[in-house]
Amino acid sequence: MELLDGKALAATIKQEVKDSVPEGARPALAVVQVGEDPASSVYIRSKVRSCEECGFDSQHVHLEEGIRQAELLKTLRKLNDDQSVHGLLLQLPLPQHLDPDEAIRTIEPIKDVDGFHPENLGLLVSGQPRFVPCTPLGIRELLVRNRIDIAGKRVVVLGRSIVVGKPLALLFALKGEGGDATVSICHSRTKNLGEHAASADILVAAMGKPGLVTGDMVKEGAVVVDVGINRVPDPSKKKGYRLVGDVDFESVAPKVSHITPVPGGVGPMTVAMLMASTLKAYSLQVASPNAVR
Ligand code: NAD
Numbered sequence: 001m002e003l004l005d006g007k008a009l010a011a012t013i014k015q016e017v018k019d020s021v022p023e024g025a026r027p028a029l030a031v032v033q034v035g036e037d038p039a040s041s042v043y044i045r046s047k048v049r050s051c052e053e054c055g056f057d058s059q060h061v062h063l064e065e066g067i068r069q070a071e072l073l074k075t076l077r078k079l080n081d082d083q084s085v086h087g088l089l090l091q092l093p094l095p096q097h098l099d100p101d102e103a104i105r106t107i108e109p110i111k112d113v114d115g116f117h118p119e120n121l122g123l124l125v126s127g128q129p130r131f132v133p134c135t136p137l138g139i140r141e142l143l144v145r146n147r148i149d150i151a152g153k154r155v156v157v158l159g160r161s162i163v164v165g166k167p168l169a170l171l172f173a174l175k176g177e178g179g180d181a182t183v184s185i186c187h188s189r190t191k192n193l194g195e196h197a198a199s200a201d202i203l204v205a206a207m208g209k210p211g212l213v214t215g216d217m218v219k220e221g222a223v224v225v226d227v228g229i230n231r232v233p234d235p236s237k238k239k240g241y242r243l244v245g246d247v248d249f250e251s252v253a254p255k256v257s258h259i260t261p262v263p264g265g266v267g268p269m270t271v272a273m274l275m276a277s278t279l280k281a282y283s284l285q286v287a288s289p290n291a292v293r
Contacts, residue, residue: 001253004142004225004260010268013141017275018054027282028057029087029113029274030079034072034098035065039231040091046271054275059085069098073106080108086285087113087278092163110284113277116162124170131277136168138269139204139225140178148202148223148258151180156196158213158246159206160187164227168204193217205246215251223258227266 021027029051031044044060051058061075072094079088088111094100104112109119115131123130143150155172159165165185172181186196188207197203197217205213206227218224228246245262253259260266 001256002146002258004146004258004265006138006142006260006265006267006269009142009145010138010272013269013272014050014053014275017272017279020279021055022287025282025286026055026057027087027279028059028085029089029278030059030061030082030085031089031091032061032063032072032075032079033091034063034067035095037091037093039229040093043271044091047274050271050275051278054279056275056278057084065095067098069102072098072103076103076106080106080111083285085111086282087111087274089114089274111281113274113281115167115277121162121167124167127174129171129174131281132171133163133167134273134277135164135206135227135266135270136171137273137277139168139227139266140171141273142225142260142266142269143202143223144178146258150178150202153181153201154199155181155183155202155204156186156200157183157204157206158186158193158197159204159208159227160185161206164206165204168206172202207246209246210244211246211248213247213252215248215255218252218255220255221257222255224252224256224260225266226260226262229262229267 031047033040033044048058048060079085088107090103092100104116107117109117112120112131115133120131124132157165157169169183169185172179173183184196186193194217198219200222202223204225208228210230210232224247226245226247230244231241232244234242243263
């Protein structure tokens with residue numbers, strides 16, 4: 001069994017991104033946060049730190065929990081119009097009273113580095129991807145750079161969210177490198193989940209259910225990608241919790257050819273691909289603006 005080290009590869013990719021920034025250029029990412037979700041704050045710190053590592057500017061726009069939808073949209077429009085901002089993302093989840101879909105539709109598609117805007121999702125569906133959600137991009141990159149064959153393989157994706165499951169399934173089904181797979185999507189209403197999972201050459205778990213995938217659900221020699229990041233209470237830890245994936249590592253690892261650890265697998269790859277997408281946004285807006293609109 002080989003561990004797929006996302007942490008090390010993410011560092012390599014960030015260095016490559018840094019080396020590709022044109023002389024004197026300052027690509028810039030703005031991250032909008034509403035409220036105080038603790039996991040969001042951790043992710044945003046990591047995004048801001050990665051921007052520094054890549055030689056980017058970053059802006060963390062922190063709005064208070066009770067902000068009204070109209071004020072959120074106004075903030076996003078202001079950042080759309082700010083020519084010194086190239087990548088713009090809204091950290092999810094939002095507080096219950098806000099509408100994330102309308103907010104995402106407000107982001108200028110050419111700055112939508114998270115790839116959640118319907119225009120960017122439509123481009124992915126139509127086989128002309130521009131900005132693709134960063135976690136699926138990171139998973140594909142992790143497999144491709146570790147020389148794992150995807151073409152013709154049976155991929156089973158557990159989870160159908162717009163953040164991970166659905167765009168990942170579309171990416172793997174695209175024509176060309178990193179694609180050409182035969183893909184199934186499973187979800188909370190899937191019958192016989194274990195049978196589907198056990199048929200996979202490449203199994204991706206993105207359900208947000210700690211340890212749900214166990215050894216008996218995995219084919220001998222499969223590649224297993226664990227996307228889950230779940231906080232489970234652990235009084236022995238200083239923070240009072242530890243992070244676990246959706247895969248029961250102990251029972252699954254001995255059966256597989258490759259597996260991603262949690263933490264240190266998909267998580268760091270997500271941030272690295274966000275940096276690559278921010279540089280792409282910069283290039284589309286500044287280096288070749290006529291190609292964009
Ligand atoms: P989500 O809650 O939006 O979606 C979960 C999906 O799993 C749904 O489509 C649901 O139908 C499916 N599901 C839930 N229970 C199931 C079950 N018992 N059987 C089959 N399917 C089931 O979550 P999400 O945003 O896609 O995130 C999933 C997990 O990935 C979470 O743990 C999240 O923290 C993690 N995540 C990690 C990264 C990263 O960078 N590593 C990025 C995004 C999300």
